[in-house]
Amino acid sequence: MSLAPAPSTLELTADVAIVGAGPVGLMIANYLGQRGVNVTLVEKLDTLIDYPRAIGLDDESLRTFQAVGLADKVLPHTTPWHAMRFLTPKGRCFADIQPKTDEFGWSRRNAFIQPLADRVLFDGLQRFSNVKVLFSRELDSFEQSDSAVVLNLKDQHGRSERLNARYLIGCDGGNSLVRRSLDISFEGKTAPNQWIVVDIANDPLATPHVYLCCDPVRPYVSAALPHGVRRFEFMVMPGETETELSKPENLRKLLSKVLPNPDRIELIRSRVYTHNARLAGRFRQGRVLLAGDAAHIMPVWQGQGYNSGMRDALNLAWKLALVIKGLAADSLLDSYEQERRDHAKAMINLSVLAGHVLAPPKRWQGTLRDGVSWLLNYLPPVKRYFVEMRFKPMPQYTRGALIVPTATGSPVGKMFIQPKVLTDAGTTVLLDEVIGDNFAIIAWGCDPTWGLSATQIAHWKALGTRFIQVLPDVQLRVPSDAGQDVIRVGDSSGRLKEWFALGTSSIALVRPDRFLAGLAIPQTVGQACDDLARALKAVPPTSANAVVSKVA
Incomplete structure (x- = not known):
C-alpha cells in the first residue's frame, strides 16, 4: 500500500x-x-x-x-463623560479629572x-x-x-x-x-510591583466613574464600566502570587477593603498583570x-x-x-x-x-502629594489645568506628511476640530460625516477650488479629497456660486468660524486621520497643495503652477 x-x-x-x-x-x-x-x-x-x-x-x-x-x-458599549478621581487614604478627592470638552465630536473620556x-x-x-x-x-x-x-x-x-x-x-x-x-x-522598564484585576458582574457598588485610591498600604482602583460591570485593581504586595491571591479566602480579604459584603458578588474573572x-x-x-x-x-x-x-x-x-x-x-x-x-x-x-x-515609590512623596493637591484647590487656573486634562500631551506632528509650519504656535500638525454642521440637504451631522475617509480642503466663506488649476483639482480628487466650503448656516438658503466639486456646509454652532478666526488663514488642508496638514488663503492654496503633495510623496500634478481665476 x-x-x-x-x-x-x-x-x-x-x-x-x-x-x-x-x-x-x-x-x-x-x-x-x-x-x-x-x-x-x-x-x-x-x-x-x-x-x-x-x-x-x-x-x-x-x-x-x-x-x-x-x-x-x-x-452602546461605552459610558461617556467618565470622570477619574484620585482619593487620599481617608477618601478625600484631591484630583477630579472630568473634562467636558468635545472639540473632536465625542466625549473626551469614556469607559468601555x-x-x-x-x-x-x-x-x-x-x-x-x-x-x-x-x-x-x-x-x-x-x-x-x-x-x-x-x-x-x-x-x-x-x-x-x-x-x-x-x-x-x-x-x-x-x-x-x-x-x-x-x-x-x-x-524601557518593568514596574517592580504587579496588580491583580478583579471584574465583577452586577456591580455591587454601582457608583459612576473611576476612583484611584492612593493608599500607601495597598493602593487600589474602583471603576464603573458599562453593562453593570465593576473593576477593582489592587497592588500585589511582595511575596504574594496570582495563585494565592485568587483563592476565595484571599480574594475575599481584598474585596472586604472596598465592599461591605465581599461574599455577595458575581465574579467574572481575576488576573494578575505587570506594568511595562x-x-x-x-x-x-x-x-x-x-x-x-x-x-x-x-x-x-x-x-x-x-x-x-x-x-x-x-x-x-x-x-x-x-x-x-x-x-x-x-x-x-x-x-x-x-x-x-x-x-x-x-x-x-x-x-x-x-x-x-x-502609588508613590516613597511614603514621604505621598504626603507631599496630598499637601500640594490640597493647595491646588485654591488656584483655579491650575486646578482647571488638571480637571480638563490639559496636561495630556496631544499629538502635534512637526515633521512628516505635512507642510512643516514656520510660525510659532501654528495649529498645523494638530488634530482638526469636529463640530456639527448643517448640510445642504438640511440635516445636522458631525463634520467627519461630510469628509468620509478622505482628505479635505476646508475653506471658510470662500470656494476652496478657486486658486487651484483643473490639473490640481483632478490630482487631489484622485487622492480622495472633499472640497468643503463652510458658511454661516443662513447662507445655505441661497444657491451655491462655488465650483461643481464643492460641498457646502453651514457652521450652525459657530465653532468653525471661531477656529478660523484664531489665525490668519481661511483654508485648512486636512488629512484622512483628521490632522491639519497645512494652511492657506485662496491666493496661496495652489502652492500649499503642491507643497503638501510633495510631503505626501504623491505623484505630482502635470501643471502644478497653473491657476484658474474666477470672474464675477
Missing part, C-alpha cells in the same frame, strides 16, 4: 498581511478594507480574546471608529468593554470581500525582499501555508514575534511595520495603551492605502514612525507619572 504524497504548501496572497487580531490589527483591516485594499489578518488563537483588558476609550479613538463607520456600533469593542471591529470586517481573517495560524517565520514579504504559517493541524504580501504589519502585542524576528530593541513601559527602537524596517503594543506598551493609569494603538492604526492605514494604490511613494511610510514614535513616548511618560501619583 503506497502512501499519498504530502500536500503541497498552500499559497496565499494579499496586499497587506496583518499579524494579530487585536484592536489595532482589526482597526487597520477595517480602514484598508473600505479603501479596497486586499488584506489578510492572521491570528494564532482560534477566536478573539474574550477577557476584559482596556477600560478607557478617548475621543480620538471614537473618531477613529467613526472613520471606519463603526462609531454607532461601539457607543474592550472585548465588545473588538467584536464590533471584527464584525465590521464582514462588510469587505477583500479582507480575510485566518484564525489558528501560527507565524513560524517571514522573509522580506525589495518587493514583498513572505510569511510562513502553520494551521491548527500543522499544515504549512505561505502568505505573500506587499507589506506586513506586526500587531502581535508586547511579546511581538515580528519585532523580535527583526531584532528591533524594546527598551517600553518603546520599540523603530517602527519600520523595510516592508515590515509595527503598531500598537508591538511598538509600545505603557502602564494603564491614563488609559492610553489602547488609545495610542488606535492613533497608530489610522496614521498608518491611510498612508498605506495611498502607497498600495500607487498614489504615493513607499517613502511616505517613513512618516509613520516620524509622527507616532515621539508621541507614544510622551504617553508612556505620562502613564508612568500617573502611576507614581497613585
Whole structure:
C-alpha cells in the first residue's frame, strides 16, 4: 500500500498581511478594507480574546471608529463623560479629572468593554470581500525582499501555508514575534510591583466613574464600566502570587477593603498583570511595520495603551492605502514612525507619572502629594489645568506628511476640530460625516477650488479629497456660486468660524486621520497643495503652477 504524497504548501496572497487580531490589527483591516485594499489578518488563537483588558476609550479613538463607520456600533458599549478621581487614604478627592470638552465630536473620556469593542471591529470586517481573517495560524517565520514579504504559517493541524504580501504589519502585542524576528530593541522598564484585576458582574457598588485610591498600604482602583460591570485593581504586595491571591479566602480579604459584603458578588474573572513601559527602537524596517503594543506598551493609569494603538492604526492605514494604490511613494511610510514614535513616548511618560501619583515609590512623596493637591484647590487656573486634562500631551506632528509650519504656535500638525454642521440637504451631522475617509480642503466663506488649476483639482480628487466650503448656516438658503466639486456646509454652532478666526488663514488642508496638514488663503492654496503633495510623496500634478481665476 503506497502512501499519498504530502500536500503541497498552500499559497496565499494579499496586499497587506496583518499579524494579530487585536484592536489595532482589526482597526487597520477595517480602514484598508473600505479603501479596497486586499488584506489578510492572521491570528494564532482560534477566536478573539474574550477577557476584559482596556477600560478607557478617548475621543480620538471614537473618531477613529467613526472613520471606519463603526462609531454607532461601539457607543452602546461605552459610558461617556467618565470622570477619574484620585482619593487620599481617608477618601478625600484631591484630583477630579472630568473634562467636558468635545472639540473632536465625542466625549473626551469614556469607559468601555474592550472585548465588545473588538467584536464590533471584527464584525465590521464582514462588510469587505477583500479582507480575510485566518484564525489558528501560527507565524513560524517571514522573509522580506525589495518587493514583498513572505510569511510562513502553520494551521491548527500543522499544515504549512505561505502568505505573500506587499507589506506586513506586526500587531502581535508586547511579546511581538515580528519585532523580535527583526531584532528591533524594546527598551524601557518593568514596574517592580504587579496588580491583580478583579471584574465583577452586577456591580455591587454601582457608583459612576473611576476612583484611584492612593493608599500607601495597598493602593487600589474602583471603576464603573458599562453593562453593570465593576473593576477593582489592587497592588500585589511582595511575596504574594496570582495563585494565592485568587483563592476565595484571599480574594475575599481584598474585596472586604472596598465592599461591605465581599461574599455577595458575581465574579467574572481575576488576573494578575505587570506594568511595562517600553518603546520599540523603530517602527519600520523595510516592508515590515509595527503598531500598537508591538511598538509600545505603557502602564494603564491614563488609559492610553489602547488609545495610542488606535492613533497608530489610522496614521498608518491611510498612508498605506495611498502607497498600495500607487498614489504615493513607499517613502511616505517613513512618516509613520516620524509622527507616532515621539508621541507614544510622551504617553508612556505620562502613564508612568500617573502611576507614581497613585502609588508613590516613597511614603514621604505621598504626603507631599496630598499637601500640594490640597493647595491646588485654591488656584483655579491650575486646578482647571488638571480637571480638563490639559496636561495630556496631544499629538502635534512637526515633521512628516505635512507642510512643516514656520510660525510659532501654528495649529498645523494638530488634530482638526469636529463640530456639527448643517448640510445642504438640511440635516445636522458631525463634520467627519461630510469628509468620509478622505482628505479635505476646508475653506471658510470662500470656494476652496478657486486658486487651484483643473490639473490640481483632478490630482487631489484622485487622492480622495472633499472640497468643503463652510458658511454661516443662513447662507445655505441661497444657491451655491462655488465650483461643481464643492460641498457646502453651514457652521450652525459657530465653532468653525471661531477656529478660523484664531489665525490668519481661511483654508485648512486636512488629512484622512483628521490632522491639519497645512494652511492657506485662496491666493496661496495652489502652492500649499503642491507643497503638501510633495510631503505626501504623491505623484505630482502635470501643471502644478497653473491657476484658474474666477470672474464675477
